[in-house]
Amino acid sequence: MKVPMVDMLAGYPAIKDEAEIAVKNVMNKGNFILGEEVAKFEKEFAALNGSRYAVGVANGTDALRLAILAAGIKPGDEVITTPFTFIATTETISQTGAVPVFADIEPDTYNLDPVSVEKKITKKTKAILPVHLYGHPVDMDPIMALAKKHNLKVIEDCAQAFTAQYNLGGKAWKYTGAIGDCGTYSFFPAKNLGAFGDGGLVTTDDPKIYEELKALRNHGSKVRYLHDMEGFNSRLDTIQAAILSVKLRHVLKWTEMRNAVAAKYAAALKDVCATAVVRPNCRHSFNYYTIRFNSKATRDNEQKHLTENGIANQIYYPVSLHLQKAYAHLGYKRGDLPVSEKTQDEVFSLPMYPELTDEQIKTVTDAVKAAV
Numbered sequence: 001m002k003v004p005m006v007d008m009l010a011g012y013p014a015i016k017d018e019a020e021i022a023v024k025n026v027m028n029k030g031n032f033i034l035g036e037e038v039a040k041f042e043k044e045f046a047a048l049n050g051s052r053y054a055v056g057v058a059n060g061t062d063a064l065r066l067a068i069l070a071a072g073i074k075p076g077d078e079v080i081t082t083p084f085t086f087i088a089t090t091e092t093i094s095q096t097g098a099v100p101v102f103a104d105i106e107p108d109t110y111n112l113d114p115v116s117v118e119k120k121i122t123k124k125t126k127a128i129l130p131v132h133l134y135g136h137p138v139d140m141d142p143i144m145a146l147a148k149k150h151n152l153k154v155i156e157d158c159a160q161a162f163t164a165q166y167n168l169g170g171k172a173w174k175y176t177g178a179i180g181d182c183g184t185y186s187f188f189p190a191k192n193l194g195a196f197g198d199g200g201l202v203t204t205d206d207p208k209i210y211e212e213l214k215a216l217r218n219h220g221s222k223v224r225y226l227h228d229m230e231g232f233n234s235r236l237d238t239i240q241a242a243i244l245s246v247k248l249r250h251v252l253k254w255t256e257m258r259n260a261v262a263a264k265y266a267a268a269l270k271d272v273c274a275t276a277v278v279r280p281n282c283r284h285s286f287n288y289y290t291i292r293f294n295s296k297a298t299r300d301n302e303q304k305h306l307t308e309n310g311i312a313n314q315i316y317y318p319v320s321l322h323l324q325k326a327y328a329h330l331g332y333k334r335g336d337l338p339v340s341e342k343t344q345d346e347v348f349s350l351p352m353y354p355e356l357t358d359e360q361i362k363t364v365t366d367a368v369k370a371a372v
């Protein structure tokens with residue numbers, strides 16, 4: 001049996017009728033650009049996430065770009081982030097004229113290590129950009145403490161972590177993206193909440209950042225054809241917003257289904273490899289399910305076996321960003337961030353989506369066991 005990484009159509013029957021009505025509604029109204037469905041979705045998203053404001057944008061990369069600008073990051077500023085992420089996280093820092101500064105990751109969650117972050121803080125540091133990788137929250141208590149101490153902004157990359165939760169200060173469960181100054185989200189179809197195309201969003205509790213984000217996504221304009229600054233064309237499509245409103249009503253259930261799949265993977269594989277960690281003060285959103293082996297050779301052999309048996313698998317991410325050609329000018333070398341470098345050689349991710357069946361899960365886990 002073939003098992004894909006994600007199955008875009010598996011979740012469609014559950015929302016088909018509502019989604020098609022929502023799209024037809026927009027088509028019949030013709031309010032394609034910043035129609036009322038966008039504002040409606042933003043309100044619903046903010047309410048679910050426990051954020052004061054939400055601003056829909058064109059994609060998750062632009063969500064980062066606009067959040068970085070709205071948070072006041074300027075050319076020459078340093079932004080500390082993880083090398084173990086998708087390049088969108090750092091492209092948007094560099095393209096603002098700021099400098100990504102890489103700290104190392106934790107060996108169990110693969111997220112930014114607060115101890116390493118602290119060592120990277122300089123006079124030029126203006127922000128920390130934690131990425132809640134695979135859907136496991138970053139350890140936000142020490143990150144927020146560092147930000148407070150050094151007066152830094154915190155922008156959370158929640159592209160893989162919508163509906164993940166963190167128990168802030170051991171007192172209050174918060175959704176990721178409702179902890180720092182801004183949370184950024186992607187509605188790329190394969191994410192926890194996927195559009196039928198591209199989409200993104202930024203959350204914030206700060207009214208000034210909110211106003212700035214709204215202007216930035218629409219050519220820097222608050223009043224039509226009046227521009228206090230330059231901005232972008234980066235609006236969330238009305239049709240996508242209408243679909244996302246429908247899907248939003250299902251997303252918590254989908255996260256539970258993902259967690260149920262994860263529990264089955266963990267039960268079957270716990271004696272075979274390192275399974276996904278979920279810290280007691282965290283709730284995972286399982287955008288990806290990642291396992292780890294004790295050497296590159298074992299990992300590579302596992303991947304080969306799965307691929308030969310029609311089971312999709314993917315390394316997120318095979319080369320840490322500080323070792324990529326695109327960042328050669330930053331001067332990092334192998335050995336600088338040893339945890340990230342070791343992790344890239346030992347992990348890969350298994351198929352993960354809410355509707356994976358028990359039979360599919362068994363096919364995957366049997367294949368992983370057979371290759372050991």
Ligand SMILES: *Cc1c(COP(=O)(O)O)cnc(C)c1O
Pocket residue numbers: 059060061062085086088089131157159160185186187188198199200
């Ligand atoms: C998907 C993703 C992005 C970018 O989102 P797009 O909507 O594809 O632009 C940014 N950061 C991370 C960690 C991602 O996984």
